Amino acid sequence: MGRKQIPVVIVAGFLGSGKTTLLNHLLSASGGTRIGVVVNDFGSINIDAMQVAGQVDSMISLGNGCLCCLVDASGMDALLERLARPGAGIDVIVIEASGLAEPRDLIRMVLASDNPRLCYGGLVEVVDGAEFESSRRRHPELDKHLRYADLVVLNKIDRIDAEQQRLLHKTVTELSEGRPVLPASHGRVDPALLFEQRPKRDEVARQLSFDDLDDDHSAHAHAAYQSVEFSSAKPLNPRRLMAFLDSRPAGLYRMKGFVHFGLPGHRQKHVLHTVGGFLRFERSRWEQGEAHHTHLVLIGAGIDADAVRAGLAECVETDPAPSDTQAMLLIAPYLR
């Protein structure tokens, strides 16, 4: 089986919406996950707190195993290539788009990468809860940016009241066409929502900040999203699964796991990865002695867990000897 792919997450949002604040939060809450951060400006990242270990040209090694790189758009491809090298030991790459960048161009660039070690990890659009309405009047293109988002962080909710937050949540959900919207203050979202987290390596010198110690905040971060699991020992019907994936439930952000189709010629383990509207299957091998089965984890905000489980239960094959191998053609465009 190949090495795990490195998701590339793009963080975008209008000037001052809180992108760097969110990044700094991800870095300080990364635990044992090694993040490769790509920014336009080193100055904004809280490097002191990360104990700078050494500086190599445009790449700074942060004390906790994370790397921070400075780049302009033209150098991005080469930089991603460097960060993806196994020797760099990076688990996830986060690119902070400049406040005026067109997120679509960055998404295209990541999707166009033919580096087999990289995969698209989603566009996180940070919205300034206090300024959004006035910013979008001046910059109508902000509405369009939300359409490309896979996850929206509705930031600075400490600056608005509950009613404003409710209205904004509604507007942003509409503009993003049903993508999950996560309320936050100071960018404090649970990193587990954005990427797989490694357990903290034993007592790596990591300074706990007061934010980390504040149970109330972490409880909020956790309560803001759900994760739903689904398992089946029986094979899934590819047609029905594709129909489910074509109309993914509102609020769903990520889906990961593997699928057992069990059709003649397609008995491999099919690893599934979705972010927002993006979908990818990869064929893999079952471990020796591993029972063929399906296991999926769905992560989102405001999803109806029972409806999601029921929808997936309907994808379970009812034919005891399925033979519709043609249905696998529906999967083929998403296989890599």
Ligand SMILES: Nc1nc2c(ncn2[C@@H]2O[C@H](COP(=O)(O)OP(=O)(O)OP(=O)(O)O)[C@@H](O)[C@H]2O)c(=O)[nH]1
């Ligand atoms: N009250 C409040 N202030 C916040 C919050 N998040 C960020 N800020 C402040 O907002 C300002 C802008 O935050 P940044 O994280 O620098 O925003 P940015 O999107 O990276 O800004 P640019 O790089 O200029 O586009 C800073 O002064 C932050 O401290 C929040 O949730 N509440």
